[in-house]
Amino acid sequence: MTKKEPPSPAMRGLSTRAVHAGTAPDPATGARITPVYQTASYVFEDTEHAARLFNLDEFGQIYSRITNPTVAALEGKMAALDGGAGATACASGHAAQFVSLLPLMNEGDEIVASRHLYGGTITQMSQSFARFGWRVSFVDARDAGAVAGAITERTRAVFTESLSNPGGIVIDIEKLAKAALDAKVPLIVDNTLATPALLRPFEWGADIAVYSTTKFIGGHGNAIGGVIVDSGRFDWDDRYPALTKPSAAYHGTVFTEKFGKLGYTVWCHAVGLRDFGPAMAPMNAFLTLTGCETLCLRMERASRNAAGLASWLQSRDDVAWVSHPSLPSSPSVELARKYLPRGTGAVFTFGLKGGFEAGKRLVESCRLFSHLANVGDTRSLIIHPASTTHRQLSAEDRAAAGAGDDVIRISAGIEDIEDLIADLDQALSSR
Numbered sequence: 001m002t003k004k005e006p007p008s009p010a011m012r013g014l015s016t017r018a019v020h021a022g023t024a025p026d027p028a029t030g031a032r033i034t035p036v037y038q039t040a041s042y043v044f045e046d047t048e049h050a051a052r053l054f055n056l057d058e059f060g061q062i063y064s065r066i067t068n069p070t071v072a073a074l075e076g077k078m079a080a081l082d083g084g085a086g087a088t089a090c091a092s093g094h095a096a097q098f099v100s101l102l103p104l105m106n107e108g109d110e111i112v113a114s115r116h117l118y119g120g121t122i123t124q125m126s127q128s129f130a131r132f133g134w135r136v137s138f139v140d141a142r143d144a145g146a147v148a149g150a151i152t153e154r155t156r157a158v159f160t161e162s163l164s165n166p167g168g169i170v171i172d173i174e175k176l177a178k179a180a181l182d183a184k185v186p187l188i189v190d191n192t193l194a195t196p197a198l199l200r201p202f203e204w205g206a207d208i209a210v211y212s213t214t215k216f217i218g219g220h221g222n223a224i225g226g227v228i229v230d231s232g233r234f235d236w237d238d239r240y241p242a243l244t245k246p247s248a249a250y251h252g253t254v255f256t257e258k259f260g261k262l263g264y265t266v267w268c269h270a271v272g273l274r275d276f277g278p279a280m281a282p283m284n285a286f287l288t289l290t291g292c293e294t295l296c297l298r299m300e301r302a303s304r305n306a307a308g309l310a311s312w313l314q315s316r317d318d319v320a321w322v323s324h325p326s327l328p329s330s331p332s333v334e335l336a337r338k339y340l341p342r343g344t345g346a347v348f349t350f351g352l353k354g355g356f357e358a359g360k361r362l363v364e365s366c367r368l369f370s371h372l373a374n375v376g377d378t379r380s381l382i383i384h385p386a387s388t389t390h391r392q393l394s395a396e397d398r399a400a401a402g403a404g405d406d407v408i409r410i411s412a413g414i415e416d417i418e419d420l421i422a423d424l425d426q427a428l429s430s431r
């Protein structure tokens with residue numbers, strides 16, 4: 001394991017943390033940029049040293065499935081950005097979601113999850129988690145009462161996105177955190193679309209944050225990855241035996257006793273990554289670290305571009321509706337004022353008059369926007385979900401998932417807004 005140092009007092013601001021946290025000059029060579037430690041394994045000093053590492057009596061490197069110095073630098077940066085006790089990087093955002101739940105869930109346990117999640121997460125939870133005997137109740141997380149009402153004796157986590165993909169619904173995290181705390185279960189927030197640059201979930205009472213770093217954290221569309229950040233604040237009790245009961249695999253170690261606030265994070269590495277294997281590759285950590293340095297600048301610019309595009313689209317006759325929390329017409333506008341004062345995010349949807357065929361023609365007519373299935377790039381991205389990501393669903397199910405025939409999703413990049421508007425204008429006019 002690698003011990004994560006808290007950010008120095010000189011790193012108060014988020015932009016400073018995005019640049020500096022986790023990435024001191026390389027202790028071995030003085031290299032200013034964190035090197036890509038492209039190694040599978042690490043030489044022990046002697047057998048005693050090896051024994052201490054394997055017994056978790058000393059933090060250090062054993063094997064890159066469990067820890068790696070380049071990956072640890074990213075973990076340190078993310079923990080500092082969110083103000084958490086520790087972080088665990090994973091191979092993808094989906095892997096991070098899976099590993100975040102592993103220490104909490106046993107067969108027959110339940111998750112109360114927001115209905116407004118990225119479609120892939122709904123499938124992950126409803127189809128694949130079900131095969132472990134993990135049960136998921138999906139509720140409207142805009143209603144904290146509904147969340148509280150869905151929690152049972154077997155609930156082990158409440159899961160929501162802070163800013164939902166793609167609908168841009170802002171969730172009242174403070175209320176959800178209270179509902180979860182009252183039931184003594186942790187609130188896990190997928191903060192992928194907001195990122196710590198716009199919203200820090202622990203400031204509102206969340207216990208764990210998860211990210212697809214593939215999106216805005218890396219920010220350049222060049223590396224798949226995910227991160228779990230633990231606040232270190234949740235009071236784990238015996239409903240969470242993986243964390244609070246002796247572990248047979250580690251000679252009776254009780255993770256919360258031995259590691260205190262780092263117990264959850266150490267478990268995610270020492271058991272979650274060790275036994276299930278979805279570790280982040282060092283090269284992906286390097287690319288993500290580099291991208292993350294400009295996180296605050298990019299989020300500010302991309303949010304401003306999204307707000308500008310949303311407002312421009314709303315004024316057009318060929319557009320039926322636009323959904324972005326920056327718009328006064330958005331049902332999320334009040335919550336956006338509370339939770340997203342630094343920017344309302346880069347992803348939004350709009351409805352095109354003309355339906356399915358009009359949607360296909362629009363994405364094919366764009367020259368600057370890239371037609372692809374991702375969000376959170378420096379480049380502006382566009383997709384027509386009904387003909388791509390959601391095409392296997394019936395028209396009815398597509399509409400329920402917010403991917404009706406008329407829906408277009410945009411992820412605004414950091415280009416000049418005039419060029420983005422000109423591209424959409426020509427694409428809409430040439431249909």
Ligand SMILES: Cc1ncc(COP(=O)(O)O)c(C=O)c1O
Pocket residue numbers: 092093094095118120121161165190192193211212213214215224225226375
């Ligand atoms: C909000 C959100 N969470 C999680 C994921 C999954 O991330 P990854 O594709 O890195 O596994 C995505 C992917 O689009 C997402 O949008």
